[in-house]
Amino acid sequence: MTDPVSRETAPTEPPRPPEVARGIFGDSLPHAVRYAELLADAGVVRGLIGPRETPRLWERHLLNCAVLADGIPDGAAVADVGSGAGLPGVVLALGRPDLAVTLVEPLQRRTEFLTEVVGALGLDRVEVVRARAEELHGVRFFGTVVSRAVAPLPRLLRWCLPLVAPGGQMLAMKGASAEEELSKAAATLRRLNAGPAEVVWFGQEILDPPTTAIRVAASVRRG
Numbered sequence: 001m002t003d004p005v006s007r008e009t010a011p012t013e014p015p016r017p018p019e020v021a022r023g024i025f026g027d028s029l030p031h032a033v034r035y036a037e038l039l040a041d042a043g044v045v046r047g048l049i050g051p052r053e054t055p056r057l058w059e060r061h062l063l064n065c066a067v068l069a070d071g072i073p074d075g076a077a078v079a080d081v082g083s084g085a086g087l088p089g090v091v092l093a094l095g096r097p098d099l100a101v102t103l104v105e106p107l108q109r110r111t112e113f114l115t116e117v118v119g120a121l122g123l124d125r126v127e128v129v130r131a132r133a134e135e136l137h138g139v140r141f142f143g144t145v146v147s148r149a150v151a152p153l154p155r156l157l158r159w160c161l162p163l164v165a166p167g168g169q170m171l172a173m174k175g176a177s178a179e180e181e182l183s184k185a186a187a188t189l190r191r192l193n194a195g196p197a198e199v200v201w202f203g204q205e206i207l208d209p210p211t212t213a214i215r216v217a218a219s220v221r222r223g
């Protein structure tokens with residue numbers, strides 16, 4: 001059967017996976033390689049990822065997202081808010097088949113691509129939901145809510161914390177300014193009754209720089 005995602009012409013080939021990718025993805029490595037090809041091909045053609053990202057797809061995108069898995073408990077229900085072309089949600093699902101992953105994305109062009117990717121990679125524990133995060137408040141809850149490059153922290157907290165189940169966490173991938181963002185969001189964290197918040201790093205042994213994230217524990221619900 002023709003794979004619908006691969007019909008477009010590839011502008012460039014993605015590089016081969018670095019050796020560490022084998023340890024991270026294990027038996028799923030061929031699927032991770034296929035995902036990199038889909039990003040470099042249909043993802044670029046459809047404007048979901050910049051053509052200049054192709055040569056650095058592994059280090060800056062797949063590996064950078066994959067190491068976040070170290071912060072997610074076994075068997076967790078995970079939401080990726082603002083998933084875009086599937087980062088980090090698709091990568092987490094590939095590296096951690098124990099996770100049930102929901103990709104939350106409002107733009108149809110992107111959810112179409114995500115649905116095709118999920119089908120092409122046979123990710124039967126991944127669900128694509130076309131919605132803004134706020135539309136799921138009070139309707140869906142997840143043990144871990146992840147995000148990457150979606151919004152400044154105060155807005156992200158308002159969108160994501162209401163989706164975190166009691167005892168769960170939010171993990172927002174951020175850059176070098178994570179500490180500063182966290183300290184500036186103190187008032188929002190208080191207003192939302194957020195649990196403890198901290199900056200955490202993942203993949204120090206294989207990535208330079210490592211992945212930086214802000215971890216926020218679920219809101220403390222007052223009875």
Ligand SMILES: C[S@@+](CC[C@H](N)C(=O)[O-])C[C@H]1O[C@@H](n2cnc3c(N)ncnc32)[C@H](O)[C@@H]1O
Binds near residue numbers: 084105110131148150
């Ligand atoms: C810059 S892209 C990042 C995509 C992906 N996470 C990545 O790192 O490549 C931000 C994404 O957030 C989505 N988005 C914007 N507002 C949103 C909202 N209220 N709820 C969920 N997603 C939203 C956009 O449609 C877009 O796909």
